Amino acid sequence: MNSGFSAYEADEITDRNVPDVFTSLYKKVFRFGAETEKELKDRFEKIDRMAEYNQLKVLLAMRKNRISAEHFNGSTGYGYNDAGRDSLEDVYADVFHTQAALVRPQITCGTHALALALSANLRPGDELVSISGKPYDTLEEVIGIRPSRGSLAEYQVTYRQIELTADGHFDYDAIRDGITSKTKIAAIQRSKGYLTRPSLPVEEIGEAIRFVKSIAPHVLVMVDNCYGEFVCEKEPSDYGADMTVGSLIKNPGGGLAPIGGYIAGTKECIENCAVRLTSPGLGKEVGASLDVMRSLYQGFFLAPTVTAGALKGAVFAADLYEKLGFKVVPESTAPRTDIIQAVEFGSPEGVIAFCEGIQAAAPVDSYVTPEPWAMPGYDSNVIMAAGAFIQGASIELSADGPMKPPYAVYFQGGLTWQHAKAGILMSLQKLYEKGLVKL
């Protein structure tokens, strides 16, 4: 019996020095995890440095805007003169280095924020061009790629898609050909979503923005920044994106925001978004913040360190499963641009076992067994594992996998690195129990 931490200090990890709080884990699993963690020391230190940088970035923005307790009071009804809401938008604008931002609980999710940014800045006859290939699944209906009630297509906005090159980079020749005088918005998606392409580094997004502006200065660039916030020093807005868009139940909400989305960008674009979200003539002036302001501020303040914890989990999972012979995207040593980690198990059993482990490690609903199920908008059954404090929050530990080749699981989140680690080790244990890995 040993309740101390000698396992981490010992040169060799033996059965005897495994802390007893880990008794639910096989010692083999614990040891494999501890050895993996030891190898990642330098990598984790870099992630901590990034968190430190971004922590100060947020802190300085809060200081500059003189945030005080009265900003947490919220408002009701029309929400006139809501100082907390207005200052939070200034804090976001300062962190993203933009002229303005719209950060609202009335933006219901990431898809809504993206739909708002697009519909607010496109007019009939305009063309939207995605220059990073197929956009996130839910945007297919927003755009009208799949015919849908209320889509941009119904408002005579046309759409063109420019694929990335085979190795996942921007295809500059195709972009030059694809952007015309009709083009109003060029859209870029930073994170891979449910695709096996690599997520795009911010610097590369920056180059693409510069290219688009050089050939067509009138074209607005919108970046879907979901899962990318605070992973790097810079954000797409630092490279001149006209709109940078994301969800508050992912990175920037820090696990505390119960709802919301943000758009950070130029004054002109944000004004368009505001009058679309509320009403022409009303714009940013209305929109009660009710009781969520404290959570939005505190969550944004914690977001750099929460993101760092999730990032450590992603790197840990990559390294661990790579050592066991599975293909992982990105590879364990690759630079990171988001918190998503894909692991290809090559079999339905692998995907299911992984998700069962993540579910077993959830603070909420740990007793539930996830099963593959038909989901609207997907062409195969999907298994999802999550047990979150905020419904559907994917900055909390979660995993999902479509039941089709290559049988990859997409894993993300963890409010703390320690929780992400526990979840990954539980997933390994389930795979081990089912004889799908050898330790």
Ligand SMILES: *Cc1c(COP(=O)(O)O)cnc(C)c1O
């Ligand atoms: C999550 C996500 C979205 C949509 O966000 P929801 O909050 O689920 O609507 C859009 N794009 C990307 C890349 C995402 O990861």
